[in-house]
Amino acid sequence: MLKIKLSQTTPNPLQLKLECIPGELHALVGPSGSGKTTALRTIAGLNNASSGKIECDGELWFEANEINGTTTALSPAQRSCGFLFQQYALFPHLNAIENVCIPLYNSINSLAERRVLAQQWLDRMGIGELANRMPNQLSGGQQQRVALARALARSPKILLLDEPFSAIDAPTRQSLYKTLANLRKDLNIPILLVTHDLREADLLADRITVIDQGVGLQTAPPQVLFERPRNSRVAELVGINNMFEGVFSAGKLSWNGSTQVFDVIDKGKIPPNTPVAWVIPAEGLSLHAQVTAQSIEVIVDQISALGQIAVIQLRTTEGSHTIIWEASAAEVKRLSLELGSRSYVEMDASQIHIMPLRPINDPRRFTN
Missing domain, CATH: 2.40.50.140 (Nucleic acid-binding proteins)
Incomplete structure (x- = not known):
C-alpha cells in the first residue's frame, strides 16, 4: 500500500493526503498548475516536501516535519518506482530493447539475462518484434509501450503515470487503455495516474482525487465524485453542468431568483438558512x-x-x-x-445534492 501525507508552502504549494492499495488505479485530476505532477515527483523523490510522510509497502521513503526537518529521504534510485512520462523520454541513441534494459543494470549483471527480461516485457506490450528498432522508427503509441515496459522492467512497488496518453491519437489511446487494464490484474501494485481528462479518469480509475492550487479537495470513486461533489469548487472542476445556488433550511431548499422550493433530505450537516450550492444529475x-x-x-x-x-x-x-x-x-x-x-x-428532488458554497479564495472549501 502507498500512504501519502504531504505539506509544503514553497516553491510549489502542496497539501495532499491519500492512500492507494495494491491493484488500485488512483487518478489525480485538476487544472493545469494545480500540483498533480508535483505530487508524483515528490513521491518519486525528485522533489521533497517541507513536511509529511511517504510510505510504500511498509517501507518509509520520506519523513519530515517543521521541528526536525527532513529525517528520512530515500533517493529516487532507492525508491522502487516505475515512472511513465507524457513525452516517452526514451534514449534516442538506444534501440527499444536497450531502453528497457536501462533500469536492470543495477540489479542484473548479465547482459544476456537483462536482454531476456527486457524482451519478455516487450512481448507483454505486444511489440516484441520491434526490439531492435530505434525510437525514431517507432510510432508514438509504440514508443509509449517501450517506455511502459522500461518502467515495469525492474518490478517496481508502485507505478506513476504522468499524463501518459495525452500525446497519442484516440485509437492508440484506447489500445493502451486495454493494455493497462490487463497489466493491472497481474501487477497488483498501486498505480497513480495524473490526467487532465475527466473521461479518462472516469474510465480507468477506481478512485479520483481532485487537486486545486496544490490542495487535495476530495477523494472518491468516480460515480460518487460526479454525483456528490464535496463543495462547489469540486463541482466546478469536474465539469458538472447543472449547478445552482440557493438557501437550505430544515429540509427546504429555495432556489435563488425563483419561488421554487424543493424538499431535500436534511442530514444535519448544514446550519439553518445557509447559502448553498446544489447540483442535480442528468438522471x-x-x-x-x-x-x-x-x-x-x-x-x-x-x-x-x-x-x-x-x-x-x-x-x-x-x-x-x-x-x-x-x-x-x-x-x-x-x-x-x-x-x-x-x-x-x-x-427529482431526491437526486439533488447540496454542498457548501465556497468562493475560490476561501480556504474552508478545501475541507468542507
Missing part, C-alpha cells in the same frame, strides 16, 4: 411538452446536435437559470423542440 431531469404540477417552465435557447445526441440549453422563465439537458434526436422530435419554443422541466 434527475425530465422534459415535458405540457405543464405538470411540479414542472418549471423553460425556453429553448440553444440546440447543439452531436450525431444522435443533442445538447439542449434551456432557460427558466423565472430567474433566467440555464439548464443543460441531453436528449436523443428522437426525443427532440417528439417534444417538438426548437429555438424559442417553450417546454416544461421536472426535477
